[in-house]
Amino acid sequence: MKLLHKQIFFELLRLFGLTVSCLLGLILIGRMLQLRSLFLSQNIGFFNILQLFFFLMPFFLLLITPIATMLSVFLTFLRMSTDNELTALKANGVSLYKMLPAPILFCTLCTLFTFAISFWGLAWGMDMFKVKLYDFAKTHSKFALQPGVFNKEFPGITFYAHQVDNEKGELKFAFVRDESIKGTSVIVTAPEARIVSTPETAEVKVIFNKGKIFRQDGDELNILKFGTYSVKLDLGKLLGGFNFTEQKAKDMTFERLSEIRRMPSSAPSASPRFYRKVDTEYFKRLTLPLGCLILGLFAIPIAYVFRGLKQQYGLVMAMGLFLVYYSMFSIGVSMGESGSIPPIYGLWLPNILYVLIALLGIKYANEERTLPVVDWITHMKSKGGLST
Template identity: 60%
Template sequence: MKLVHRNIFKELLSIFGLSVCCLLGLIIMGRMLQLRELFMSQNLGIMDLLQLFIFLCPFFMLLITPIACMLSVFLVFLRMNTDNEAIALKANGVSLYQLLPAPLAFSLLCTVLTFVVSFVGVSWGMDMFKAKIVEYARTRSKLAIQAGVFNRDFPNLTFYAKQVDSEKGEMRFVFVEDRTLKDTSVVIVAPYGRVETNPKEGEVGIVFRNGRIFRQHGDELNILQFGRYKVRLPLGKLLGGFSFDRDKPKEMSFFDLWELYRTPNDRMLHDTNYARKLETEFVKRWALPFGCLILGMFAFPIASVFRGLRQQYGLMLSMGLFLVYYSLFSVGTGLGEAGTLSPYIGLWLPNILFAIIAWVGIYYANMEKTIPLVTLIEHWRAKRAES
């Protein structure tokens, strides 16, 4: 049995790896299309894009791992039933319960992986992604200030610098015309400027030193001297509307969510919609990882029920079953964020429902009996075929 379990576990890992790569590639390609305006403004190479892909992976792995776990278990045991391997094992006195350790250990491994992604991976990936975007915007994008060129890429701002050190972000003899104020013209002249980035806030700021501000409003002209003056550039608007909101619950780590859940901040106390979203995300970070274990055990008996089904149809069936699970999960998420239903009920109900089906399915599959519901469906189909 150790040899059987080892071979099943290896096959589960190989299909899991293939499923994750395919699903991750499809999702990231779709995401990249949504962010095409963001990347069109960047002069990025292949390695730069690869880095950004890696940083986005944890965010999507939270969803991909449960479906990949279910696909792996379903396809492996569907193949074993189709190739009569399961029948041969049963003929030698091996029950379905004795085959359970391999998919159980595999599902637990996927659960642990998803917990790691849920607790720290999501926030780490999004923080690194935003930090890279800010860095590229400062040094490699079309938004980077070039020496001796009037830069008008920033809305209502014109920048000019006689000398620019792109590596250090330093500029000499800087001129800025600010037209952000209505009926007011502001010109900033300084001998020295420096680009400073704040990835968490999504800002690129240009700090001027020892310069002058010429402010004209109508016929009135004011001249101010300063030691330090900063112009902030919101990257979200400059880079295709990309959001740099650091308080988005979906991009927080589990520990940040837990801290806010225990000690609500001012935003949570005054914004009930935000508070509901944060609570729903907190519950989701627990419920979705357990979905790996439950879906893996759910796929185990389902493969026996549909033995003889071709691999391509089995793939479609398993995707359809996961779609049912995820639809219930999405409905629970929406109701939780809207305040209609507690997220503890809405997000755990799909897990409980599929866990019950898995337990009943394993019992009937081990007894080599058909689930009554499946019998009713087959009887209904037979009657329709006769008529």
Template identity: 55%
Template sequence: MRLLKIIHRQIFKELVQLFLLIGSCLLGLILVGRMLQLRELLLSQNLGVLDILRLFVYLSPFFMLLLTPIACMLSVFLTFLRMAADRELTALKASGVSLYQLLPAPLLFCGACTLFSLYVSLYGVSWGMEQFKVSLMEFARTKTKLSLQAGVFNQEFPGLTIYAQQVDLDSGDIRFVFVQDKTSKGLTTTVVAPEGSVTTDPAKEQIKVMFKNGRIFRREGEKLDVLHFGSYTVRLPLGNMLRKMGFERISPKELSFERLLEFDRDSELMSKVFDLDRARKVKVEIQKRLALPLACLVLGLFSVPIACVFRALKQQHGLVLALGVFLVYYSMLSVAESMGESRVVPPVIGIWLPNILFALAGGVFFRQAVRERVPGPVLWAARKLQRRRPA
């Protein structure tokens, strides 16, 4: 009994170490790629290291929802593949320890990954995306070329020319401001004011330039109107630029689970916010938010017998094999997602089908692995991979 506790502790420790290593590497690669894609939005990179890390933290939950099942599966697969290749499993079997008795450690680990992924799915995704957009707009106002630079005619937004003689980026206060608006065809609006301020409106995804105690000159053809005002606001649509980079104002993938359920229950509210295609995506996203966390448990346990079968493989080849298995799972999930959005199959059936099939296959393979029997197709694949190994 004491021996089993030591074995479980060592297996669990190795699983956690591999999960942290694999998860951090995959997440880092994806985040770096995403930041390179955002260079067009940020225009000039004046962000500090802490600012970039802050954006990384906010983006992480969105990607961790998908990466957690991959990292969980690879951790279990590589751990048991190493144990099988080092003949540790053979030695344990000779000592009377069956494969069933080794299950508590991977079960506990996969259960912890499932709970973590479920928390990210229900709360983390929406929190991260909301904070990411707010921070991105704030950085755009204060730390990139989208901010108003003193003594420079800023023309970052098509049709708008903004000039300020004095700019305080910390407070957003500006003095001696000139704005020319040519966004309306045949109409030129010029605003001149002694003072104003720059603020962001995260809810509407806008940068607002507010003027005080100035004049508006409107010219349409030969007609010129002059207006005096106490307060006047020009709204810069930063949200349009965000959407060009793939961030929508209201996307089912970025909503909290509670908000998704609210839309699903209230068809009238759904029709006001989403069109028919996105309404289908809401129903699919609800099932996906539940199915992906459970995939940690399903794919993790599926990896145990597969690692025992392919025990002669090197770890780098085993890594490729495990990624191929996940690619099959994700392809099935993507097809089911598309079919659910097009109403070919109900989302509750299509999204859960990959988990059901892999759970059934894992049960069959596990039973065969305990009996030290290998299904014909798996044995054929194992022999093919072993023959291709370099000498």
């Protein structure tokens, strides 16, 4: 039995690694195109985008680990069923219950891994993503001023400096024209200026010293002298309106979500919708990792009773069953955030339903009984609905 459990466990691990790699690869291709379009006008390279994707991985792993766990268990037991290994083991007195320790251990490890991502990894990844995004926007973007070149990256604002020291952030003979206010043009000139960045708010200030302001409003022109004048810029505008400072529930740690639920006054926003999002995200962080264990157990009887299916058909069927689960989960999230139903009901329902089906299915599979729906599919297959 130790040898059997060891073989099943390592086959599960191999399939899990393959499934996660394939799913992350597909997501990477999609996100690369998305991030590339985001930085299309910036000097952001391939490896910079790859680094940003690395910090988004906890978010993706939280979503794909349950389906990877389910597919690994399903394909392992489907292969064993198709190759008649389950029949041979049954003939030698090894029931389905005796084979459960390996998949249960595997699913438990996947669940613990997903809980770690849910409680800590997700917030860490999003924080690092924002830090790196700010750093790239500040150091790699075209806003890094070039001497003698007019910069128009920010809508309605034009920058110019005759001499530029980007390392020290010092400008000589600086000029800025602000046309962001309709019908008004403001020109600021100064013999020197400096660039001051604020990572916490993702803002950059260009501070002019001892210059003049030319303000034209219609036919009226005003000229003012100043000692110090600053122009505030939001780097998020360079990135298609990305908001660095907004605190979203999905970016918070589980501890922070729990704190807001205990003390609503500590929330950054007092809107009822924000509290609903916090409540929904709290239960989402609890229920989604448990989906690894539940979907893994659910996959065992499904693979057992659908023996004889080719793996490509089994893969399509498993994906379809997962989509049903995830659709129910997504509906629970949407209804929880909108206030239609309490999040605790909407997010726990898919897990409860699938765990009941899993336990009933394992009992039927161990007794070698099939559900009526399985008999119907087998009958359709014999008529040519599915090719064997």
